Amino acid sequence: MNRTPQDLHDFEDVAENYDLYLKVMYQNEDNHKGFQDFYLDLAREYGKDGVIDIACGTGAVLLYLAEHGIMADGTDLSESMCKVCAEKACASGFKLNIFPANMTEFQSPKKYSLAIIARSGFMHLTTPELQRAALLNIRKNLVKGGILTLNTFDPHPVFQAQQMNTKDTDYSLRLEYVNRQGQREKIYNAISYDPYTQIMSGNWKFETLDDSGNVIAERVRPLKMRQTYRQEMLYLAELCGFDVVNIYGGYNKESAEGSAKNVIWVFRKT
Numbered sequence: 502m503n504r505t506p507q508d509l510h511d512f513e514d515v516a517e518n519y520d521l522y523l524k525v526m527y528q529n530e531d532n533h534k535g536f537q538d539f540y541l542d543l544a545r546e547y548g549k550d551g552v553i554d555i556a557c558g559t560g561a562v563l564l565y566l567a568e569h570g571i572m573a574d575g576t577d578l579s580e581s582m583c584k585v586c587a588e589k590a591c592a593s594g595f596k597l598n599i600f601p602a603n604m605t606e607f608q609s610p611k612k613y614s615l616a617i618i619a620r621s622g623f624m625h626l627t628t629p630e631l632q633r634a635a636l637l638n639i640r641k642n643l644v645k646g647g648i649l650t651l652n653t654f655d656p657h658p659v660f661q662a663q664q665m666n667t668k669d670t671d672y673s674l675r676l677e678y679v680n681r682q683g684q685r686e687k688i689y690n691a692i693s694y695d696p697y698t699q700i701m702s703g704n705w706k707f708e709t710l711d712d713s714g715n716v717i718a719e720r721v722r723p724l725k726m727r728q729t730y731r732q733e734m735l736y737l738a739e740l741c742g743f744d745v746v747n748i749y750g751g752y753n754k755e756s757a758e759g760s761a762k763n764v765i766w767v768f769r770k771t
């Protein structure tokens with residue numbers, strides 16, 4: 502697979518720094534608290550015929566499962582993320598099958614009893630057609646009665662209204678961290694929302710600083726994510742041949758009643 506970089510995670514500089522800046526980002530605001538143990542529990546309950554971590558990124562879930570004795574396969578659209586993930590697996594002594602692929606079209610010779618899409622991987626599918634293609638394709642790669650879990654963020658009218666008035670250059674500072682080369686970097690983003698497509702279009706700006714805090718380099722990386730309404734997700738799942746096993750309002754199995762920021766879905770192949 503040879504793709505020109507299109508989105509944030511396709512860029513090598515992002516992949517190699519992803520773990521470093523995410524750690525700082527989630528110290529401030531963590532919508533995904535408890536995610537690794539949530540998936541470990543699911544893998545223990547449903548993964549006896551094989552687990553695949555789809556959009557595995559740098560392996561936050563894949564490697565956590567391996568550390569707890571569950572050797573899952575991993576796949577991600579971004580070759581750069583797969584490379585970082587494979588290097589980390591190798592350094593920890595795990596032999597894992599990690600391959601670059603689009604979740605809308607990968608085909609595995611092995612069928613799985615559990616497919617995981619962790620920490621918003623599904624939100625990177627920017628049209629209903631792509632979402633549908635991914636669900637149908639994942640279904641094909643599951644055994645009879647196999648489980649698929651993914652998360653969505655509940656669309657929030659207040660944030661939507663703010664983002665509808667944000668231009669793609671209206672940056673706000675998200676965090677400062679130290680990159681893999683040991684240089685300080687500031688990360689800013691500007692996210693605008695299109696209510697017609699339900700797409701949040703973001704620009705992520707990375708500023709590299711010298712020891713005195715002067716900006717010595719700047720790069721901007723795009724990121725698009727689509728918001729999905731709950732009812733839309735329910736219809737989509739039904740259309741693609743899945744039943745709902747559970748819906749949680751967070752990775753600690755919080756109730757999904759009312760408005761939950763992070764909605765965790767557990768589906769079963771019908």
Ligand SMILES: C[S@@+](CC[C@H](N)C(=O)[O-])C[C@H]1O[C@@H](n2cnc3c(N)ncnc32)[C@H](O)[C@@H]1O
Nearest residue numbers: 510556557558561577578579603604619620625
């Ligand atoms: C927010 S990251 C999450 C990574 C990982 N699951 C984690 O928890 O750290 C989303 C990942 O989705 C991947 N991705 C985006 N679109 C994809 C697609 N169509 N098929 C497979 N992976 C995709 C990106 O390359 C990125 O690594």
